[in-house]
Amino acid sequence: MAARPATPASPKNHKVKDAQPGQPMYGCEHTQKLFNQDQNTTNTSIQHYKSILRSIFDTNPLISQTTKGSDGVIHTTLTPAWLCLQCPGTLTEEDLVRHGSKKQHRFYVDSRNAALYCQMCDDIVWDPTFEELRIQKQVTGTFSTSRKRKHEELPDPIKDNPTFISANTTIASCKANGLRGIYNAGATCYQNVVLQSFLHNPILRNFYLSDGHQCESPHCLSCAMDDMFQDFYASEVTNGYTAANILSGFWISEKKAFENLVTTKEQDAHEFFQFLAEELHERNGDGKKPEIGSEHSCTCIIHQTFYGKLQSTTTCQNCQGVTNQVQSFLDLSLPLENVTPASAKKKKAGGAKATVMTLQDCLDEEYIKSDKCEYRCHNCSSMQQARRQTSIKRLPNVLAIQFKRFEYKQGRHERAAKIDTPVQFPLSLNMLPYTSRARGGEGKENYELARSCTYDLLSVIVHVGEIDTGHYVSYCRVGDQWFAFNDHKVEVAQLSDVLNAKAYLLFYMVRSLS
Amino acid sequence: MSAPENTGKAGVLVAAEDAPITDKLAHATLDDVLYNIVHDILIKVHRDEKTARANTAAIKVEKLALNSIDSSSTDQRPDVEVETDSAIYKDGNVTLKGNPLKTTKEILCPKCHLPRLLHPTDGKGGKKPDPSVIYCKKHPYIEKPGYDIYGQTWVAPGPGRGKKKKDMKDKLDPNDPSSPAAIMEGSAKDRPPNVLSFPSATCSKCKRCILVTRLNNHMGSCIGNSGRNASRAAAQKISNSNGGSQNNDNTPPGSQKGTPLPTSRAASPRKRDGDEFDEDAEESDPTNPKKKKLKPTALNKKVILKAKSPAATLKKEKIAKGSSMLNVEQKADDIDGNSTVQVAPKKSVPKGPSPTKKIKLNPSKPPVPSPGGKKGKRDRDMESESSGTLSSPPR
Ligand SMILES: [Zn+2]
Ligand SMILES: [Zn+2]
Ligand SMILES: [Zn+2]
Ligand SMILES: [Zn+2]
Ligand SMILES: [Zn+2]
Numbered sequence: 001m002a003a004r005p006a007t008p009a010s011p012k013n014h015k016v017k018d019a020q021p022g023q024p025m026y027g028c029e030h031t032q033k034l035f036n037q038d039q040n041t042t043n044t045s046i047q048h049y050k051s052i053l054r055s056i057f058d059t060n061p062l063i064s065q066t067t068k069g070s071d072g073v074i075h076t077t078l079t080p081a082w083l084c085l086q087c088p089g090t091l092t093e094e095d096l097v098r099h100g101s102k103k104q105h106r107f108y109v110d111s112r113n114a115a116l117y118c119q120m121c122d123d124i125v126w127d128p129t130f131e132e133l134r135i136q137k138q139v140t141g142t143f144s145t146s147r148k149r150k151h152e153e154l155p156d157p158i159k160d161n162p163t164f165i166s167a168n169t170t171i172a173s174c175k176a177n178g179l180r181g182i183y184n185a186g187a188t189c190y191q192n193v194v195l196q197s198f199l200h201n202p203i204l205r206n207f208y209l210s211d212g213h214q215c216e217s218p219h220c221l222s223c224a225m226d227d228m229f230q231d232f233y234a235s236e237v238t239n240g241y242t243a244a245n246i247l248s249g250f251w252i253s254e255k256k257a258f259e260n261l262v263t264t265k266e267q268d269a270h271e272f273f274q275f276l277a278e279e280l281h282e283r284n285g286d287g288k289k290p291e292i293g294s295e296h297s298c299t300c301i302i303h304q305t306f307y308g309k310l311q312s313t314t315t316c317q318n319c320q321g322v323t324n325q326v327q328s329f330l331d332l333s334l335p336l337e338n339v340t341p342a343s344a345k346k347k348k349a350g351g352a353k354a355t356v357m358t359l360q361d362c363l364d365e366e367y368i369k370s371d372k373c374e375y376r377c378h379n380c381s382s383m384q385q386a387r388r389q390t391s392i393k394r395l396p397n398v399l400a401i402q403f404k405r406f407e408y409k410q411g412r413h414e415r416a417a418k419i420d421t422p423v424q425f426p427l428s429l430n431m432l433p434y435t436s437r438a439r440g441g442e443g444k445e446n447y448e449l450a451r452s453c454t455y456d457l458l459s460v461i462v463h464v465g466e467i468d469t470g471h472y473v474s475y476c477r478v479g480d481q482w483f484a485f486n487d488h489k490v491e492v493a494q495l496s497d498v499l500n501a502k503a504y505l506l507f508y509m510v511r512s513l514s
Numbered sequence: 515m516s517a518p519e520n521t522g523k524a525g526v527l528v529a530a531e532d533a534p535i536t537d538k539l540a541h542a543t544l545d546d547v548l549y550n551i552v553h554d555i556l557i558k559v560h561r562d563e564k565t566a567r568a569n570t571a572a573i574k575v576e577k578l579a580l581n582s583i584d585s586s587s588t589d590q591r592p593d594v595e596v597e598t599d600s601a602i603y604k605d606g607n608v609t610l611k612g613n614p615l616k617t618t619k620e621i622l623c624p625k626c627h628l629p630r631l632l633h634p635t636d637g638k639g640g641k642k643p644d645p646s647v648i649y650c651k652k653h654p655y656i657e658k659p660g661y662d663i664y665g666q667t668w669v670a671p672g673p674g675r676g677k678k679k680k681d682m683k684d685k686l687d688p689n690d691p692s693s694p695a696a697i698m699e700g701s702a703k704d705r706p707p708n709v710l711s712f713p714s715a716t717c718s719k720c721k722r723c724i725l726v727t728r729l730n731n732h733m734g735s736c737i738g739n740s741g742r743n744a745s746r747a748a749a750q751k752i753s754n755s756n757g758g759s760q761n762n763d764n765t766p767p768g769s770q771k772g773t774p775l776p777t778s779r780a781a782s783p784r785k786r787d788g789d790e791f792d793e794d795a796e797e798s799d800p801t802n803p804k805k806k807k808l809k810p811t812a813l814n815k816k817v818i819l820k821a822k823s824p825a826a827t828l829k830k831e832k833i834a835k836g837s838s839m840l841n842v843e844q845k846a847d848d849i850d851g852n853s854t855v856q857v858a859p860k861k862s863v864p865k866g867p868s869p870t871k872k873i874k875l876n877p878s879k880p881p882v883p884s885p886g887g888k889k890g891k892r893d894r895d896m897e898s899e900s901s902g903t904l905s906s907p908p909r
C-alpha cells in the first residue's frame with residue numbers, strides 16, 4: 001500500500017556522509033555500489049529513504065505495515081513489513097525474494113524501526129549515511145538541524161552544550177566512565193542520591209566537563225560540583241568518592257531557607273535537590289533569586305536543564321471570565337492521595353485485583369482534570385465559584401517529578417507519615433497530554449509533536465524503610481544500562497529492579513536530547 | 515482479510531485447531547507482539563555488534579595503512595592502498611569486504627584501539643582474561659553478590675561509634691572477619707587488593723583528617739559552629755552523642771537515621787495548596803521581552819581552558835588527584851583496577867594549577883558521530899521537511 005506522499009524531488013544534490021576515521025564509509029559493498037553509480041541514484045535513494053522514514057515515524061503505523069501481496073491481497077500486519085528502497089512497494093518478508101529477483105531491487109526498510117536490509121548480504125546493514133538520517137528522525141523527529149523550538153510547549157534547546165562523546169575527550173582513559181559510588185559521610189545518603197542523578201544527567205555533565213562553570217569564589221558549591229565531575233569522568237579511580245567539598249559547601253551555604261536541611265540528621269532528598277538547584281543557579285545564573293511562582297527567565301544551566309512553566313487557567317462560573325497565571329517550576333510535585341487510577345474506572349466489575357496507580361494517573365489528576373475553587377473575580381467584583389485547570393506551558397529538558405510520599409497527617413498527633421503506595425512509572429513518558437497545547441485540543445494524532453514531547457527515564461531516587469529510619473538509594477541510566485547506587489557501592493541493575501522501585505523522585509530527559 | 519490462523523509470526527503461542535476464532539485471534543496477536551519484542555531487541559543488539567565489528571575492521575586497516583608509510587609522515591590519511599580480509603583502505607577511505615560479522619572476530623576499542631575484553635573477569639559469566647593480551651581498560655561490569663561493578667568490596671568502616679554491622683561481616687576480609695578494629699591501620703597490605711577501606715578526608719576549616727563516615731558530624735559542629743549555626747550545632751552535638759553515630763551499612767533499610775522533613779519549601783508547584791489566585795498577579799504574557807533565543811553557537815566558543823586562571827590557586831581544597839592518576843595510566847597491565855586501594859584522597863595538599871589534568875571535550879577534533887550525536891550535522895542538509903520525496907524511484 002504505497003501511500004507515501006509524492007512531492008517533487010528537491011533539486012539539491014545529496015551527499016554521502018563523509019568518511020570518519022575508524023569507521024567504514026558504507027554499510028556494505030552493495031550500498032557502496034548504490035552510492036557510487038551516479039548523483040541521481042544517490043539523490044533518489046536518500047530522498048526515498050527520508051520519505052520512508054517520514055512514513056514510518058510520522059504517520060499511523062497502519063500505513064507502513066500494510067502490504068499488497070503478489071496475489072493482490074492487501075494485508076496489514078502487526079509484525080514488520082518491508083518497504084522497498086527502490087520503488088514504492090511494501091512487501092511481506094515472504095515476498096522479498098520474488099520482488100528482488102523480478103525487479104532487481106535489493107534494499108528494504110524494516111517498517112518498525114527503519115533498519116535497512118540488504119538482500120545481497122542477506123543481513124541488516126548499518127550504513128552511516130542512512131543511519132544518520134534514521135537516528136535524526138527517530139530521536140529528534142526531524143531532519144532539520146536547526147535547534148529552534150518549534151512549539152511553545154517544547155523545551156528550549158540547550159545553549160552551547162557540546163555533545164559529550166567519550167572518544168572525543170583528550171585525556172580521559174577508557175576506564176573513566178563516571179561510575180563511582182559516593183561515601184556516606186554520616187547520614188548523607190539523601191545527598192548522594194541527588195548528586196548521582198546530577199552526575200548522570202547528560203546536560204549537566206556536558207556543562208561541567210566543558211568548563212561551563214568558571215569562577216573564583218571560595219567555597220563555591222558549583223566549583224565543588226565541577227571538581228566532582230572531573231573526578232568521576234577524568235580519573236580511573238573506582239573507589240568511592242568523598243564529597244567533602246560539596247559537604248563543606250553545603251554547611252557554609254548562607255541559605256537561611258534551608259535551615260531545615262542543615263543538621264546532621266538524615267534529610268529529605270527532594271529538599272536537597274531544591275537546595276542544590278537553587279544554589280547552583282545562584283552560582284551560575286543571573287544572580288537573582290529564583291522566584292517561586294513567578295516567571296523567572298534565567299538562562300543558567302540549572303534553569304535550562306530543569307525549569308519549565310505551568311499555566312493555571314481559572315474560569316469564573318458566574319461570568320465565564322478567564323484568568324491565566326503562569327509560573328515557573330523546578331519539578332512537578334504529585335500527591336499520591338485522592339488519585340483515581342484509570343484502570344480502576346475501567347474494570348470496576350473485576351474488583352479482585354488491586355489496581356495499581358501509575359505516574360500518568362497522578363499527572364492526569366494534576367494537569368488534565370480541573371478542580372473547583374473560590375476566587376475573587378475581577379469582572380464580577382466578588383467572590384465566585386471558579387474552575388481551575390493547570391497545564392504545562394513549557395516543558396523542561398529534564399523533568400523532575402516528586403511523589404509526595406512524606407506528608408503531615410492532620411489529626412490528634414500532627415506528625416509526618418510516609419505514604420508507601422507503589423506507583424508505576426514508564427521508561428518513556430509522553431508529556432503531550434499535559435501541555436497547554438493538548439488542552440486546546442491540538443496535537444492529537446500528531447506523531448511528530450508527540451515524539452518531541454517524549455521523555456526517557458534517566459534516574460530514580462528511592463526512599464526505603466520508615467520515615468525516620470530509612471535510607472536512600474538510586475538508579476541511574478548510562479546509555480541503555482541501569483546501575484544501582486547505594487552510597488559507595490555501584491552495582492548493575494536490572495530493568496525490573498528499576499521499574500519495581502517505589503520511586504520518590506524521578507528524572508526524565510526529553511528524548512530529542514539523547 | 516482471511517481468517518486468522520491459530521498462531522502469529524513467532525509461532526510460539528499456538529491456539530488449538532478447534533478453538534473459537536476469538537481465541538485464535540488472541541493467540542495470533544499475542545504471538546505477533548512477542549515476535550516484535552524479540553525483533554526489536556535483535557535489531558538493537560545486531561546494530562551494536564555489527565557496527566563495533568565494522569569499525570574494528572576499519573581501525574585495523576587504517577593502522578596498516580599508517581604503518582605502511584614513512585613513519586616520519588604526519589599524514590593521517592595516507593594515499594596508499596591496503597587490503598585485509600575484512601576491509602580495503604583506498605584514497606583515504608575504508609570500505610568493507612564481506613560481512614564484518616563473519617570477517618571480524620574481535621572488537622577493538624574505538625578510542626585506544628586495544629581489544630575489548632568481552633566478558634567480566636569475575637562473578638556472573640566471569641572468565642579470567644588472557645594474561646598475554648593487553649586489553650582496553652573498559653571492562654564489562656562485574657555482577658557478583660557483595661561486590662560492586664568493579665569487583666570491589668569494603669571492609670567495615672572501623673571501630674568506635676559505628677554499630678557492628680551484621681551484613682558487613684560476610685564481606686570482610688576472611689582473615690579477620692570479626693574484628694573491624696584490626697582493619698583500621700597497617701593492615702592494608704594484608705587485604706586482597708579488591709577489599710577497600712573507608713578513606714579519610716580533610717575538613718576544609720580545621721584541616722583535621724576525619725574518617726569519611728564522620729565527616730558530616732564533624733563539619734556540622736566545626737563549620738556549623740562558626741557562625742549562625744552555633745547554637746544549633748551545639749544542640750546537635752548533644753543529640754549526636756546519644757547514639758547518632760553513623761555507619762556505612764550496605765543494606766538499605768533500618769541502618770541510617772532518616773527524617774525526610776515534610777516541610778518542603780515551596781519551590782515546586784502546588785496548585786491545590788493556594789486557595790485562590792490573586793487577580794493582580796494574573797496574565798503573564800508569554801510575549802514579554804524575556805524570551806531569549808537560545809541559539810546554539812559554535813562548539814569551540816565554549817570550551818575554554820580555565821585552569822590557567824588564578825581560580826585554580828584559589829581552589830585550596832582541590833584534590834591532588836593527578837599523580838595517582840598518572841601512575842595508573844602507566845600501568846597498562848593493571849586490569850583489575852586494584853591501584854585504587856591507596857586512594858584516601860589527600861585533600862590537605864594545597865595545589866598549584868595543573869591544567870593538563872582536566873578532562874576536556876576537545877574542540878579541535880571533529881565530533882565522532884554517534885547515535886544521537888547531533889553536532890557536526892548542523893551544516894549539512896538544511897533542506898526542509900516537506901521536500902525531498904522520491905518522485906520516480908530508481909530502477
Ligand atoms: Zn522495489
Ligand atoms: Zn550488502
Ligand atoms: Zn564556582
Ligand atoms: Zn538560573
Ligand atoms: Zn466572574
Ligand SMILES: [Zn+2]
Pocket residue numbers: 174623624625626627628650651652
Ligand atoms: Zn579503550
Ligand SMILES: [Zn+2]
Pocket residue numbers: 717718719720721722732733736737
Ligand atoms: Zn573541622
